[in-house]
Amino acid sequence: MKRFYWLLLILALVVGVASLVLFGLPLAEHKGYVLIAFQGFRYESSLWAFVALALALWLLVYLLRLSVRLLVTSGGLLNPWSRLHKRRRVRLASEQGFLDLAEGRWARALRHLKQAANDSPQPLSYYLGAAQAAHQLGHHSDSDDLLEQALNRQPQAELAIALQHAELQLARGQTADALDTLQAMRSRHPHHHLVLRQLQQLYLQAGDWSALLGLLPELRKEKALGNAELSELERQAWRGRLLQAAQTADGEAPAALLALQHAWQAMPTAQHQEPELLAIYAEQLRLLGAEAEAEALLRPYLKQHYDTALVRLYGLLRGSDLGKQLQTAEAWLKQHPQDAGLLLTLGRLCLHSQLWGKAKDYLETSLAFQRHPETCAELARLLAQLGELERSNSLYQEGLRLLDARLCTPALPVEN
Known part of the structure; x- marks a missing residue:
């Protein structure tokens, strides 16, 4: 582009020199004549005198315009309330305000950002800061x-x-006010991913599992969260929903059991295959006295999907047919002969059926593979019942030491 301009300048010079050569000499011989007459005004001069006058007038106008521009600029520099100074104040206040905000100087940040907001035509970011x-x-x-x-x-x-308002309200613990703010925004912007995400965080913080479960389809539809995060959130919501259902009805077991069952039936079928949720449901059934229902639920699942945690829970349940329950668990032993959890379960099931000798063998074998406080407690209780008090006390002490180690607390001295 610069080369093009230079070419134009050279071309103009060549044309000017050629014009001077071709037309300058004839014009020098003939000075020309200019006459301007208008009503009572009359102007006469040679052509070159008129051209000189026109150039002088143009130069005068140009100098006047330049002088006015310089006066305006200098006035802006000198006037503290000019636009130039106003823009400069906004820039300096915003830079310092955001720096103070980032570095935790809250009072200075508040002062500078308020100043920037008052003087700026677009003050949103300053007000938010x-x-x-x-x-x-x-x-x-x-x-x-x-x-x-x-x-x-x-x-x-x-x-x-x-x-921003909802986020600050949540930080202050004003959950109800934040919920009102977000629900109003959801009604006006129903598919906005940030509104959905803040609602999700609010429901999670408040433990409102039903509302969170109702929000999950929209979160998934709008892709407000990743697939892994959504799956974990769904498990967490159903986990909380099951535990919440079991604690309803003011401690009345029949009503709580009915609420728990309704919550399980409302859960998607795919979630029924989640070992964690299955364990929570079965444990809540056991606590509410529905052990047979919990055993009937776990048995077919464990036949297809062996899970050590669920096997341990299976040993705490008393099914409707203890003999069949024991046979089912013993069938698993063929494929998992060294599973200490399964051996503990077998020992407990034998205790339920009053098979003392068999229970002792299973529990001792479990301890041979893993020293677990629950196994120590079960075997100690059995040995006390069988009259082996010294070994029973030793196992109780060992179980306490193992439990203390798990809790990372110093073990209390235990007298022999």
Whole structure:
């Protein structure tokens, strides 16, 4: 582009020299004549005198315009309330304010960002930063006022302001107010992923599992979370829902059992195959006295999907047919002969059926593979019943030591 301009300049010089050579000499011989007459005005001169006058007038106008421009610029530099100084104040205040905010100097950040917001035509980011600083200082009413001012100045940014407001309300523990804010935004922006994510965090924090489960399809549809995060969130929600259902009805077991069963039936079939959820449901059934139902639920699952944690739980249940239950567990032993958890379960099932000798063998074999406090306690209880008190006391002490080690607490001295 610069080369093109240079070529044009050279071409203009060549044309000018050629024109001077071709036309300059004839014009020098003939000075020309200019006459301007208008009503009573009359102007006469040679052509070259007129050209000189025109150039002088053009130069005068140019100098006047340049002088006016310089006066305006210098006036802006000298006037502290000029646009130039106003833009400079906004820039300096915003730079310092955001730096203070990032470094945790809340009072200075609040002062600088408020100053930037007052002088800026687009003050949203400054108001949001100032509201955050006021929140960190504990000035919650000032924080809300700043967000209100931001809404008045830029009403088209309602969603951004509401999201910030809800986040601050959650941080203050104002869960109900945050819920009102987010639900209002959800009604106006039903598919916005940030609104959905903040609602998800609120429901999770409040333990509102039913609301969270109702939100999951929309989170999945809008891809507000990754697949792995959604799967974990769904498991967490159903885990909380099952535990919540078992604690309803003010401790009345029949009502709590009915609520627990309804929650399990409402769960998607795929979730019924999750070992963690299955364990929670079976354990809650056991605590509510429905051990036979829990055993009937675990037995077919364990035949297809062996799981050590569920096998341990299976040994705590008393099914409707203890003999069949023991046979089922013994069939698993062929494929898992060294599973200490399964051997503990077999020992417990033998205790349920009062098969003392068999129970002792299973429990001792389990301890040979793994020293577990529950196994020590079961065998100690059995040995005490059989009259072997010294070994029973020794196993009780060992179980306590193992439990203390698990809890990472210093073991209490135990007298012999």
